Amino acid sequence: MAAAAKQKNNQNKIEFVECGCCGLTEECTPAYIARVREKFEGHWICGLCSEAVKYETTRSAPENIITTNEALVRHMKFCKQFKSSTPPENPAGNLITAMKHLLLKSLDSPRKNKGPNAS
Template identity: 35%
Template sequence: MNKRSLRKAYSDVSLEIKRNFREKDEQEQEEEQKVKQVKCDCCGIEEECTMKYIEEVKELYSGKWLCGLCAEVVTERCRKHPPEALGMQEALDWHKGICEAFNSTTRVNPKLDFTQSMRKIAKRSSQNRSPNLSTGSKISRSISCDPRLKG
């Protein structure tokens, strides 16, 4: 075999390798750009996201995918409480509990949730009143408005 045919064979192989790498990169980019419907592990809302974004979010939140709003709440909860006191899993569990309570009342029956909220407000309001005001009015009549009544 002469040098020229050897160079040609080497050139053909290197071009084939480059083409294979380029095709593989294009396929990976297409895969990353594909949009997938994904459901939030806390609130259950579904969003369309790229596979790359889904993987990034799962890495941040212990393998769970969170929508933007839930991610902000969990991140804020972790920020307010030191990591040694409250870990990521505890923050996720705490927020998931809130979402489940919301989904089981407000989403199912908004009127019932409104009624429960008003009941809580009334209860807090009555607890915050001073005991002197709840026993009776401080205002009393000293003289009757009607001259026939003497008080």
């Protein structure tokens, strides 16, 4: 009886997974976790961090395009630096606020690296 119940639960099992950048823990399905890991070379990162990584790739100069992995490494460094420079009361919360500001700023000023003399 117990075995049958276990099998049923397996369908929509939820796992706790910790973001490799900010340390935020999220509840996700194994399928989703696997998809994110595939995208970020085995690392699992939260939604906000993946936005920040995307931003990191888009703001790089056109003649020096960085890969997702490079952007991820940069973002991880940013998180580490941020955490070590903030008082430890609520580092994850502060980091998330900082990231939101970063992303909002990027939305606010849609300045592209392509100048008028691109051609």
